[in-house]
Amino acid sequence: MSKIVFFDLDRTTWDDHMNVPESTIKAISELHDNGHLAFICTGRARANVADERIEEIGFDGVVAACGNHIEFNGKVLYENILSEKLVDKALKLFKNNNLPVIIEGPHYHWFDSKGFSQEKFVKMLKDEMGDKAKEMDDFSTDEKVNKFTVNILPQSDVDTVVKELDDDLDFIVHYNKAIEFIPKGSSKATGIERVCNIFNIDHEDVYAIGDGPNDIDMLNYVKHSIVMGNGTDDAKAAAEYVTTDIHDNGVYNAMKHYALI
Numbered sequence: 271m272s273k274i275v276f277f278d279l280d281r282t283t284w285d286d287h288m289n290v291p292e293s294t295i296k297a298i299s300e301l302h303d304n305g306h307l308a309f310i311c312t313g314r315a316r317a318n319v320a321d322e323r324i325e326e327i328g329f330d331g332v333v334a335a336c337g338n339h340i341e342f343n344g345k346v347l348y349e350n351i352l353s354e355k356l357v358d359k360a361l362k363l364f365k366n367n368n369l370p371v372i373i374e375g376p377h378y379h380w381f382d383s384k385g386f387s388q389e390k391f392v393k394m395l396k397d398e399m400g401d402k403a404k405e406m407d408d409f410s411t412d413e414k415v416n417k418f419t420v421n422i423l424p425q426s427d428v429d430t431v432v433k434e435l436d437d438d439l440d441f442i443v444h445y446n447k448a449i450e451f452i453p454k455g456s457s458k459a460t461g462i463e464r465v466c467n468i469f470n471i472d473h474e475d476v477y478a479i480g481d482g483p484n485d486i487d488m489l490n491y492v493k494h495s496i497v498m499g500n501g502t503d504d505a506k507a508a509a510e511y512v513t514t515d516i517h518d519n520g521v522y523n524a525m526k527h528y529a530l531i
Contacts, residue, residue: 273530274471275301276311276333276462276488277521278480279319282498283310285516288321288398293522295327300531302328309333309465311458313442313450313484315374315416316341317402318395335416336442336452337461339376340468348464349376350453354411356438360418360451361411363434367427369420369449373409376416378402380409385421418451442484458484459491479513479524481505496524 277283284290298308309331312319316334331342338350352360357373364371370385372395379399383392383406396403418439422428428449432441435451442450458478466476478485478492481501489495489508497509498520506512513524525531 271475272305272307272471273475273477274307274309274466274469275525275530276309276458276465276476276478276492277329278478278482278485278488279310279312279314279324281481281500281516282479282485282521283327284323288323290323290327291517291519291521293519294516297522297525297531298327298329301525302330304531306530307331307469311462311478311480311488313458315339315379316376317378318374318399320402321398331465333458333461333465335374335376336450337456337458337464338416338453340461340465342465342468346376347468349414350416350456352415352417352453357411357415360435360439363431364418364420367431368423368425369428369431370423371406371421372419373406373413373415374417374419375414377414378404380404380406380413382406385423417453420449420451422447422449458488462488462491477528477530479521481516494528496528 301308307330310329311333313336316339319332319334333340340348370382373380381392438454439451440454473493476492477494478488479496481498482505485505486508495510497505497512499513499515513520
């Protein structure tokens with residue numbers, strides 16, 4: 271019986287320097303040899319999962335943008351795009367309440383570079399994304415948008431924005447420095463559920479591996495939840511199995527533990 275494994279990207283599939291351990295590549299190859307499926311499952315929108323090192327590993331598909339974009343063998347199976355009206359409303363709120371924004375879509379990201387205090391973060395994303403990274407002046411509301419990430423400044427009025435967008439968007443706060451706004455009711459878990467329904471995969475045959483707080487929803491949803499040894503304590507508390515660190519063959523050892531390879 272074929273199984274399916276969903277892999278978080280950052281600090282699970284690759285490290286903070288975007289290096290993928292050879293043992294991880296080997297594990298995914300052996301998963302395929304045994305007839306199983308391997309999907310990336312990330313909060314990043316699809317435009318920000320374009321690195322050739324990921325493309326060349328051989329994943330069968332991608333769940334991106336917190337479940338709002340799904341691909342299989344390069345073909346888009348599902349995509350949740352925010353309406354022009356909602357995008358326009360959100361951008362006005364961000365601007366009027368001092369929240370610099372990154373607009374995230376399946377093809378491009380648009381950056382309010384001047385407003386971001388995390389200059390290194392923005393530079394890293396632009397270097398990583400190449401021509402998929404654009405300045406805010408290039409954006410128009412008819413572009414495809416999955417989600418937003420905003421920077422929290424001392425003068426930001428976060429409460430007003432959250433209140434105004436609460437009917438349409440959920441939000442994820444990152445260390446009180448940034449907030450992701452995603453379509454209401456969506457998550458990595460809803461993306462996984464959708465993939466499993468498409469491929470008619472039994473819940474017993476679903477695995478997920480991650481490292482942090484934004485993986486907890488998918489860890490709670492799947493039957494078999496795995497957290498990296500370098501993961502956070504709250505993620506580990508949600509796991510069925512805690513493997514070794516990313517550079518101590520963590521992914522490979524987890525696949526071995528479950529006899530998937």
